[in-house]
Amino acid sequence: MCKTPVMRIYESTFAQSDKTDAILIVEGKKLHVSKAVLSFHSDYFDALFNADFMEKSMPEISIGDVDFEDFAAVLSLILKNPISPTEENAEKLLELSDRFLLPAAKRHVEFFLISTGFDAFKKLEIASKYDSDTLLSHALKLFKTKEELVPKEEFSEFPEKVKAKILDRLIELNKLGLTGPSEFGSSSFVGFRSVIGDRLNLQMSSISTRPLLKFPIDIRAFMLYDAYQRYSTKKSYKNYEKLCEVLGEEAISFEEYESLFNQYLEEDERDHPIPDIRGCILSDVTNGKAAETSFDDLCDAFKYYKIDKEDHDYWYNRFDSGLLFSLVTFSDFPEDVIAEIVGKCDIKSYLNLRSVSRALQTVIDHLAPPCSVIQVNYGETGLQIYVDGALVDSHYFEPPNSNHPTEAIEKRILPGMLSLLLRNPKLRLKWFGVHMYFGLPENLLRARNRIETTPRQYGGLLFNLLESLKLKIHVKNCSIRVVHEKELFEILQCFKPGTLESISLSKDFPCDIDNQIVEMDQWKEAKHLVLDLFDLPSINHLLHFSTIESRTIKAKFPLEEVVKICKSIPIWTNFEHIKIGTCDALDFETIKKELNLQPTASPRIFSIPNTNSVIQFDPAWYSYSLEITKK
Template sequence: MSETPSISIYESLFAQSDETDAILVVEGKKMHVNKTVLSFHSDYFKTLFNGEFKEKSMPEIPIEDVNFEDFAATLSLLFPSPIKPTDENVERLLEIADRFLIPSAKDSLKLFMKLCKMEKMNKIRIQRPKRLHTHIPVRIADKNKFMDSPIDLAAFVLYNLRMWESAERTHYSGEIPDKTSYEKYEKLCKAMGKEAISYEEYKYWFHMYYKQRERDDLPIPDIRGCILSDVINGKTAEKSMNDLSEAFKNHKIDKEDHGYWYKRFENGHLFSQVTFSNLPENVVSEIAEKCDLMSYLQLRKVSNGLRSILDHSKPPLTHFSFEFEENQISLNLNNEVPVIFTDLNDLDPPSHFPGHFYKFKDNDYAKVAFNYLEMVLKNRKLQLNHFGVVFPKEKHNKSNQMLRDLLSSLSHKIHAKHFVIRFQNDEDLITMLKCIKPGTLKSLSLGAYIEDDGELPELPSIASIDILVEMEQWKQAKYLRILLFLDTSIEHFFHFKAFDIYIISLSIEDALNLAHALSNNSDFNSCRIEVERYDQEAVKNALRIDQDNLTELFPNLYIQFDISEIVIRNVDSPLMFHFH
């Protein structure tokens, strides 16, 4: 009986999971990865996954000219539990991190190389122990007490030396550390949960680094321990930056990097591997707000904690609509991603959405759909350009009541510039419109279902019109389109900049009042009115329309009649306003 081949640590780390969404192939071996995580850490992969390259659409992406184990070890440095580099492979891993533009991996590898170099120096010193001039017996420091922490002791000591920090001596020689320097070192270790070496051991290292302070070939210092010490001791970010720049004149201190680490330490975070799960919530929110829609949806799959943060961040949604249909509820995200909830098996993606498509099949599909609706609509940071709702044809569909319950639970108004609704029940219209934020709402498009005979229906009740025209959403909107016949006063439309309506009747008095109001409305652009019953010739004569469709009564208006249609526009407006 053949044995199942064992999987190496490299392969197991990149095995397929719910969080992976791409496959890289290196030396014939598959590596399952998360596009969003790699794109966040690497400009190379950000371009590979999101740019206009053939690899973007490939189910498996080959990575050429690289060793599988070295490549896997390099990418593992982006994980909370990475594969540790070795003296033998660290330089190869550094080349890979440089080739694939992964700065966080490069930083980790450079720090490892620095610590390895220090360890080799320590081994040499341990063979030839010395005594300081104070004749205190030296107990050589256990290298592991600071080798396993990100504190660059050499940088910390040199920083103290060059700042001439001495609480006890006016003429500070620098060869022996003062108590203030050691106390800062102790605070640093305590903050990191590390055991501090003794004062005698600290003096030994202090003396060694003191002798090297003027050398030009010193490695680039890792100043993060110095920044953390400054934070612990209450030094301002500006003062810290200035002091470090003065202390390490031969090395350019990057202000942006300094600011990042200072803020990170100030917020209580230390040196742990930066992943989405331990980034500050405001940073994750900023990342989410800069994502495209598909990256945002992928991020929500990474973890429950990250999903919770994203659901309270501004989503990359500008177009959102949903429609209740028989056996399904459909969502449209940014006109690019349809999401359908159904209890049907044989449901194909819409032909007009050739790209991404999500289908959720469930016997209680409405409940699943409303969980998603609730997630979107309860997000206070949601800001939509377009918001659309299509209610079911059945007046008493259970989805109607579920939506009313959801809307009544909102503690805020929905931010939407353009609102489109198709409804059968005027209660749904009023309930929905009440939830839109006045002031931000610029245009309204209201419609009902077309009857079988092709005729537009009347609004079910005159009471709903009275309620509608008194709502702030109506009064503050600038553009209006109503695709159903209304039996109401024409004066309710005078304040709009542009409107497209259907009305039952129009008297001569209504026509004169309308023209007078629009002529005096400095914001007015245009309107189109479909009238079911009116005396066209009488209205034209009352308005004194000439052959050019102009009138001396209202010289700033162009008024055109065409059977049942009246079109009015400001003569200074070159084009009619068109509703989308």
């Protein structure tokens, strides 16, 4: 059996799919990637794809000075099915994660290196070279005696930060009694200390600034809560040791704990940020305190802050179930999970989610917005935007002034919610409406604003936006009410061809469907048409529709038009029905005679000869109407 080539895992991981929208070229090979995912995880790719660089518009982007397998491996570490690092390429992956600003990938490699059989000094060297705090902390804990950490010549090449951490570990080992005191007097130690003496003095001058606690709880809030419960320092320390055991953390010494405890008691609680009380809740759970008692005690202990009961109960139940501080952030989620979350949001939650961070906003803006219906009402006095039936944005006329010039008002409208949604290429609308309306009477508008000026036309702002979206909006059904044929044309042309199924047009003004409109792909590809107060175009421009409903403003619908419609039915391939309403009575008798209509069991329904259709006369719909339906 042939062995599967190793290269296949790199190429298959970055194969083209419906989730990829960019191509990176490395050593002549293609990597299909998602701009959103890379932009979210890397400031490098965020700038590459979204800043004003020429690469932004390039279909393929070359990445130089990098090995294909190493590059594919490091990028895969932010994906759902990463390519596992190896002892041979781990250092290279750390280098690339720094070069391409991929912190999530770097964490993955750090944890892999922690699990390897590399010796402590090797890990220390790698941590120093690639500025890895996680690996550095792990490596230092592998040194169990001070003899193992006696400064070597190689230490002189380490950054000052690493030297300070090594000294911290030496001091810690000395306190644990794992080395002889004579070592602190050795020339090697004194020489090492001289290099970082300033740093050491800074650390020892104030115990509160020393990084003593790599701890997932707010130790200050924990100590103040114990003090409220009248715990002595010793009892509080025992309580603290119990938490360390639960969390699998190393406890600091009693002396250090006592110093912090006394320091915090002397401080004014109101001079500090809002306390994180989760450690206090975990302590209550560990000590068997009831949930209600825990909540009441915390409210009393932190009386200057409002404790949210729902938050308290959530964490209490979580800790009581054995779960601790395993926090999950959006950066841990694959794109399909974020897409599912976004899909369950309403529009307001969606907008709130976008405001969490710029990185998250970048990801969300590459996903489909969670809405299917948008309606825009515009007029002289303002602009209203409805999404899925809810009014989510509105702008009303305000007079330009020194604080809000005309340009500033326009900028606040155009890049707003409507632009955000309509510019998203993954937006899929079931229905999109643009309706002209008349707002407040001018006299009331002037009184409200206490001005004497004519309101601006908000329609101009809307149509400027639509003009920039020509052939881009994916819409199934549209509803349009406008003043001029030009506006009707401009709206229809922004819909992506092949997506529009239904067109509904209405008017209160002398606006007609001209030849330019009936020649548009959007018109020709639609299957359903509703006309309100429009005249029907020529029958030749209607034969692609399956259904038509039309209310005409003509007092008498021309008999010849009815005849043309009925005679066209045999060649009307997808015909289902057409309904026409008029303001005045139709001459039913003349129509029956002209078409030689045949009676049926219903007095209002007649069969049309040589067709598989019937015609029905009904005075109930819009004064008078006729409806032709396929049997």
